[in-house]
Amino acid sequence: MVAVRVCRYSVPVRYIGRTVHVLLRSSEVVVFHGRTEIARHPRLTTKGAERVVLDHFLEVLLAKPGALAGSEALDQARRTGTFTPAHDAFWSAAKHTLGESEGTKALVHVLLLHRHLQHRDVVAGVQAALAAGACTADVVALEARKAAETEGRSPTVTVTVPLPEPVAPPQLPLPSLTERRTARLPPDQRPLPALERWDQLLHHRPGRDPR
Known part of the structure; x- marks a missing residue:
């Protein structure tokens, strides 16, 4: 969370x-x-x-199937309609056939099918599996694909994940430290320096007066 x-x-x-x-x-x-x-x-x-979304906890429920029955995730899934009466019927049949723990694991494997198959196709697959007396996710997956192919479409979920748009920093001019400093100084009234005698220093030797 x-x-x-x-x-x-x-x-x-x-x-x-x-x-x-x-x-x-x-x-x-x-x-x-x-x-x-x-x-x-x-x-x-x-x-x-x-x-709470039930799908977020399925890997944990495979290891701890007993936590499903009283979970808030299951309650919310029922209220939102993602966990349908067909799922409940499959769960009951699986527990009757395989036992409490293994039957719940079979249901969790069916719920995992929703990650890559259309919800309505999985529900149709569950109903077909129940009619055939089969309580395995493999049969549900096969029947789900048949249901989609009967309508001439792919059962695979196509997920388009929108990414957050990057936030660009504001394009502000970078301040010049030199400009900020010189802007506060009074105008320079001094005369420009005379550079005629600077060349004489190039030939200056220690101990001699450059003048």
Whole structure:
């Protein structure tokens, strides 16, 4: 999580301990690692509010599947509609077939498909897998691609990541220290020096009077 003003926003777990920067807009918060966008959230205004994206925690849930059921990330995913009744039905069927832990891991593998497949295609794949009595992410991925090909399109997600526009420094003239100093001095009224006798010094030897 990253704290921005009075709210907190999730970022992918692989960026834990790394330095990120935030582009704060009127309606959204965009988080970057270097010049790579790693998270985008609607901007929150309530003090202490949190915006948590389930996808940001999937790698952790593969190692700790028991943390999914009561998580805030799952609750928010259900409210936003990204975690659908089809996902819940797959989860129930997978737990019944594979057991609590392995069934949850199977669901997490299905959720990982959303990173490179269209959401609606994954949902269609889940529904087809359930109809076939299969509870594996491989079957869901195959059926998701079939659903997209049936409509004559690619199931692959094409992500265009907008980068923050670089802020150029203002083009101000560089002040001259000499000009600043001479501007404060009074006009020089002294006569110009006479240089006719300077050449005689070139031939001056020690012990001799140059005059």
